[in-house]
Amino acid sequence: MRADVARFLNDRLDWNLLRTYLVIMQERSVSRAAARLHLTQPAVSQALKRLEDTLGRRLIERRGPHFEPTRAGEEVYRIASDIYGHMSRLETELDDRTDDITGSIRLLSVSRIDSDVYDEFLAEFHRTYPRIDLQIEVMRSSDIISSLLQKTATAGLGLCRTPVDKLEQRCFLRQRYAIFCGRHHRLFGRQALTMDDLLAENFVSFTSDQIGDSLSPLAVFRDQRGFTGRIVAASPSLDEVRRLIFAGYGIGCLPEHIVRDDIAQQRLWRLPPEEGLADVNIHLLWHRARKMNAAEQAFLDSMERTMQRYSLPERLGSR
Structure with a gap:
């Protein structure tokens, strides 16, 4: 890349476009990305077009409702993932309040969540918030949803075939x-x-x-x-x-x-x-109206950053 082009990108690139592109790639769908970002589908499509125009590269080849990233699109996704991973770690390193956060998290989960990314997330979360207690209970997905609707748990990792009113859901695996x-x-x-x-x-x-x-x-x-x-x-x-x-x-x-x-x-x-x-799909689920304590909010924020950093296939693979 020429130096003048690189300077232009550094000065003019809207980093929110990269964030939107990350979610599009993770969800493999413009409509699902729009739902996750709480935006309209045309707004997400326009953000993708603006990013492609800024970079001067086509990032996604559309085939009806499906799409495949181009070679440039794969490279932009890799770089954007690294950028947001570094930003998340920087935010954590500079926040000297993390050691002061205390509290308990009650997480409900289906049996056998097999993901190296999830295991590393739990290890990093404990290093960052050593005074937060975590309780994980294994149960059926239907029981997880019932408990979350009753606001008796922080979040759940379970199967959810159709959206449930009052619950937020993010596809984790x-x-x-x-x-x-x-x-x-x-x-x-x-x-x-x-x-x-x-x-x-x-x-x-x-x-x-x-x-x-x-x-x-x-x-x-x-x-x-x-x-x-x-x-x-x-x-x-x-x-x-x-x-x-x-x-x-x-x-x-x-x-x-x-x-x-x-x-x-x-x-x-x-x-x-x-x-x-x-x-x-295994979804991360929580009640959108439940009042979260500082520990619970830190957990949800950290999980969302992890999902931004790793694509769905990466979350299943061995690191």
């Missing part, structure tokens, strides 16, 4: 579910299987894997494909569903990224379809 069987199942290790080979098999299921519930996409998939096997075992716990699949009770659905080691160790076997079944 996007998990791709696929079908697996365990080492003790008759289909284990068999090659060239088709969907027809699975239709009569019994199923291990989540208790929320029902039409209308938080994991209903899995139930809808079975119904549409004509599965005739019965549900022979169920649990609200991901680890228990995984255990039952391994034990050979039936085939079942699990998030792909969580069972990578099980596949490598030949405890589980991936079944059709190759592309998986459905994406299921």
Whole structure:
């Protein structure tokens, strides 16, 4: 980049445009970015156009409702993520009040949040706010939502298929579910299987894997494909569903990224379809009208900065 162009960008670039672009890339949707930023969709589209005009590069190629970042768009996203990551750390380092913040946080969570980014977030949050106490309770997504609506907890990490009135929600993880069987199942290790080979098999299921519930996409998939096997075992716990699949009770659905080691160790076997079944989101949820103490507000602000810094795929990957 020429020196005169670099000086122009340093002097004239509106950093709010980068912030908007970060959210667009993280949500992979202009409409979802608009909802998250509390802006109209035309305002977000205009911000993207202004950023592209300022940089003199097309950042996103639109294909109907979907889009793909260009090579320049990927690079701008990487640089913008670094900038906002450094700004967040600078804000924390310069704020000498962080050691003085005390209080308690009650966080409700579904079982098995598997994310290196989340683990590092918790470690950094504790270093920054050593006098804040954190209580994490594991429960079903429906119970998380009920508790949040009653204002009895700070926030929740759970499944939320449709927006809930009074609750704010941010997509924290996007998990791709696929079908697996365990080492003790008759289909284990068999090659060239088709969907027809699975239709009569019994199923291990989540208790929320029902039409209308938080994991209903899995139930809808079975119904549409004509599965005739019965549900022979169920649990609200991901680890228990995984255990039952391994034990050979039936085939079942699990998030792909969580069972990578099980596949490598030949405890589980991936079944059709190759592309998986459905994406299921884990959301950060909180009651928008609940009065937060200083500790709770610091937690929510820190979580939002983490989500700005890392894209959805990065939050699932190993660092």
